[in-house]
Amino acid sequence: GAVVSQHPSWVICKSGTSVKIECRSLDFQATTMFWYRQFPKQSLMLMATSNEGSKATYEQGVEKDKFLINHASLTLSTLTVTSAHPEDSSFYICSAHLGPGQGSTMGYTFGSGTRLTVV
Amino acid sequence: DAKTTQPPSMDCAEGRAANLPCNHSTISGNEYVYWYRQIHSQGPQYIIHGLKNNETNEMASLIITEDRKSSTLILPHATLRDTAVYYCIVRVGNNFNKFYFGSGTKLNVKP
Numbered sequence: 001g002a003v004v005s006q007h008p009s010w011v012i013c014k015s016g017t018s019v020k021i022e023c024r025s026l027d028f029q030a031t032t033m034f035w036y037r038q039f040p041k042q043s044l045m046l047m048a049t050s051n052e053g054s055k056a057t058y059e060q061g062v063e064k065d066k067f068l069i070n071h072a073s074l075t076l077s078t079l080t081v082t083s084a085h086p087e088d089s090s091f092y093i094c095s096a097h098l099g100p101g102q103g104s105t106m107g108y109t110f111g112s113g114t115r116l117t118v119v
Numbered sequence: 120d121a122k123t124t125q126p127p128s129m130d131c132a133e134g135r136a137a138n139l140p141c142n143h144s145t146i147s148g149n150e151y152v153y154w155y156r157q158i159h160s161q162g163p164q165y166i167i168h169g170l171k172n173n174e175t176n177e178m179a180s181l182i183i184t185e186d187r188k189s190s191t192l193i194l195p196h197a198t199l200r201d202t203a204v205y206y207c208i209v210r211v212g213n214n215f216n217k218f219y220f221g222s223g224t225k226l227n228v229k230p
Contacts, residue, residue, distance in 0.1 A: 044220040110162035
């Protein structure tokens with residue numbers, strides 16, 4: 001089945017540094033990927049839509065200059081948390097839609113998530 | 120996409136059937152009902168989806184009411200590993216756009 005690989009699974013960084021999270025579709029092409037953030041005991045919150053070859057679109061309230069998204073190929077999207085602060089500590093999850101011919105009515109497949117801790 | 124309403128939590132005894140309800144009274148004719156679950160500290164996992172008819176797969180069964188305003192996910196023989204948050208999401212099936220999560224139901228399977 002379709003698999004989305006997300007790395008790293010966890011990362012600890014110092015306040016003020018930047019962290020990059022990768023999301024790869026292993027056996028299918030994903031023109032669109034999505035990034036979510038999840039705080040403890042809360043639901044997943046959509047942050048942005050990553051589009052291959054074009055700029056990402058961000059949800060209201062999400063700072064695009066802080067959460068940089070790059071989707072340079074059909075199998076890779078990256079999220080960079082710039083100048084991270086403790087309040088950015090969260091669980092970040094990517095997902096991709098299985099497009100036409102790839103079981104599109106099944107919706108989305110998700111990565112395993114990245115636990116970011118900013119100290 | 121239509122909004123969904125789920126109970127915040129439910130308990131189920133191990134080996135018994137778990138029936139998780141979802142209300143989606145504003146669902147449109149072309150919107151599917153999807154169910155995902157999220158085990159602690161993992162990414163969401165697809166369970167099942169349906170449009171009008173009841174559906175069954177190796178994981179669960181989905182019962183959709185005739186008026187499509189509500190549905191029930193059934194785990195026929197719940198195990199401890201089924202403890203997770205279950206999300207009911209309603210959306211257009213071949214729409215490649217955004218996918219929003221509600222608050223879900225925390226299912227606690229107890230020995």
